[in-house]
Amino acid sequence: MTTEQAPGSGAAPGRPGSDLGRRAALRRQQLGLTREEVATRAAASPGYVQYVEEHTAEPDIGFLLRLAHALDTTVADLTGGTADLPEGLGKAAAHPEVLVLGPAECRELLSTHGIGRVAVTIGDTPAVFPVNYTVVDDVIAYRTHADSGPATAAGHEAALEVDHIDDAFSQGWSVLAVGPAEVVTGFYESRRFEEQAYSAPWVGGGRYQWIAIRPTRLSGRRIRVPGAPTPPTGSTEADA
Secondary structure, three states: OOOOOOOOOOOOOOOOOOHHHHHHHHHHHHHOOOHHHHHHHHOOOHHHHHHHHHOOOOOOHHHHHHHHHHOOOOHHHHHOOOOOOOOOOOOOOOOOEEEEEOHHHHHHHHOOEEEEEEEEEEOOEEEEEEEEEEEEOOEEEEEEOOOOOHHHHOOOEEEEEEEEEEHHHOEEEEEEEEEEEEEOOOHHHHHHHHHHOOOOOOOOOOOOEEEEEOOOEEEEEEEEOOOOOOOOOOOOOOOO
């Protein structure tokens, strides 16, 4: 794609607010600039600046350098080169709304799979472990080593937390599922989880023990910023 490729030029659009586009739009808004002003600074057309903000664009390094200069930032910040940092570095929004989520919306956000954090107690010490999880018929399950930290949840009340953080707009949601955890020993139930698991554990093989959490309580909250786009609820995948 050239730096001046615009909508309708044949590039397939992505979801509104790609990572690059969201960062660029947020920075422009922080500086109080219009797209026309950014376009003038970056020696580009306003239409292309809009396209970069709203679609999945792949501008060349020349445009990225000019855009970063126009927005008084760096290419690394615009392209996510500083993304290997904890989420939530953005400042709080001016007028956030805190919404309590009902069980139905909590289930929807849990979806069918993703990355969650399971809280356990090992001896007298609390611990939290990231896990790949899958949801089958409202049962949350994850694979791990039989002698690993996440496996110690079995036989106890366990909590699994899932969230989505939108740093660009200082908003997001979290869902907490609480219920008894148990080792899955039945052949058919284990096979059902295997068949419906979206991904193998990110950390590699050797994790064959399924732990199932049957939630008795679901709760969640959403922090929403009026006027900001609603972030996607799609999950990602991992395991410890």
